Amino acid sequence: MVAGMRNLRLVLSLVGISIFALLILDFGPGNWLSDLNFVGGSLNYLVMGLIFFITVYFVGSESLEYFRLPRFHFKTALALLIASVFVINEISNSDNLSSSAWRTTGGIIYLLAIGFGEEMLSRGFVFGALHKFGLWRAIFGSSFLFGLMHLNLYVGKYWDPWAAYWHVMDTFGFGIFVCALMIVTRSIWVVVIYHALKDWGVVFDKAQEPLVGRQDWDVSFWGGISSPLFGLALSIGFAALLLRLDRGGVPRWAARLAIKWKLVKPELGLVA
Numbered sequence: 001m002v003a004g005m006r007n008l009r010l011v012l013s014l015v016g017i018s019i020f021a022l023l024i025l026d027f028g029p030g031n032w033l034s035d036l037n038f039v040g041g042s043l044n045y046l047v048m049g050l051i052f053f054i055t056v057y058f059v060g061s062e063s064l065e066y067f068r069l070p071r072f073h074f075k076t077a078l079a080l081l082i083a084s085v086f087v088i089n090e091i092s093n094s095d096n097l098s099s100s101a102w103r104t105t106g107g108i109i110y111l112l113a114i115g116f117g118e119e120m121l122s123r124g125f126v127f128g129a130l131h132k133f134g135l136w137r138a139i140f141g142s143s144f145l146f147g148l149m150h151l152n153l154y155v156g157k158y159w160d161p162w163a164a165y166w167h168v169m170d171t172f173g174f175g176i177f178v179c180a181l182m183i184v185t186r187s188i189w190v191v192v193i194y195h196a197l198k199d200w201g202v203v204f205d206k207a208q209e210p211l212v213g214r215q216d217w218d219v220s221f222w223g224g225i226s227s228p229l230f231g232l233a234l235s236i237g238f239a240a241l242l243l244r245l246d247r248g249g250v251p252r253w254a255a256r257l258a259i260k261w262k263l264v265k266p267e268l269g270l271v272a
Contacts, residue, residue, distance in 0.1 A: 007133075014126055018145055021121050022152050024048045037106030038203070045110075045117035052120040056128060063128030063188070070187035079184040079242050086177075087197045094201040107203035114202070115195035122146040122175060123182055123191055135183075139239070143175025162224045169228035173235030174198065180239035184246045 030043035056063060070076050099107075122142050130138040147168040154164040182191045219227075 038110035042113040045113035049117035061128030070185040111196040115192040147172035173232040
């Protein structure tokens with residue numbers, strides 16, 4: 001009973017801390033500045049990131065083991081190869097708008113600030129706080145809370161139930177994959193850069209008109225529910241593959257495919 005109450009208090013505390021982080025973005029010092037070339041937004045994300053960066057060190061979080069440069073290992077190379085496919089897909093599907101050198105530089109700094117701020121909170125602080133409950137609980141818990149934080153984009157007149165659900169599920173899957181990427185590479189800084197690149201369209205895509213009202217009520221219930229599930233399954237699958245490789249060996253299905261495609265010889269014994 002006592003342990004259950006303690007765990008509940010921890011969860012509620014993490015929810016409260018996440019709300020506090022959102023308040024920094026809405027009312028932080030960057031709001032006092034012009035947002036020309038993303039200056040104000042970058043400052044808010046940097047302030048949020050620094051707060052949780054310092055907090056992680058102050059509390060001695062278990063995630064501190066990832067606050068270092070990536071390890072030099074073939075597993076890191078494989079993880080980066082998989083991540084690069086997602087990044088290339090994101091950038092190639094963006095409009096890649098051309099703009100002035102100052103705006104482009106400001107946009108890149110803004111993307112890095114987003115990656116730094118959100119990763120210090122979600123993978124640095126929240127993942128570290130939940131790690132004592134087990135690796136997969138920490139991965140799913142921190143990723144789901146990360147996804148829920150994006151509901152703030154749909155509060156008020158922009159509320160759209162299906163768009164909000166799709167966004168939460170998409171960011172939930174993103175969080176699961178980047179947790180695995182951080183664990184395999186042994187570096188949260190890899191994830192910060194990956195996060196920045198995955199948000200490429202935020203700066204370099206055409207501005208999207210905000211959703212006003214409930215735009216997607218004509219979506220069927222099953223179509224709405226199932227729409228993000230393939231992407232979520234893909235993220236979980238790649239995360240599971242990377243974590244299995246990190247423990248040693250590969251899943252049997254992956255080993256069979258590698259042998260079938262003659263990527264390896266059967267006698268190498270890939271399966272652990």
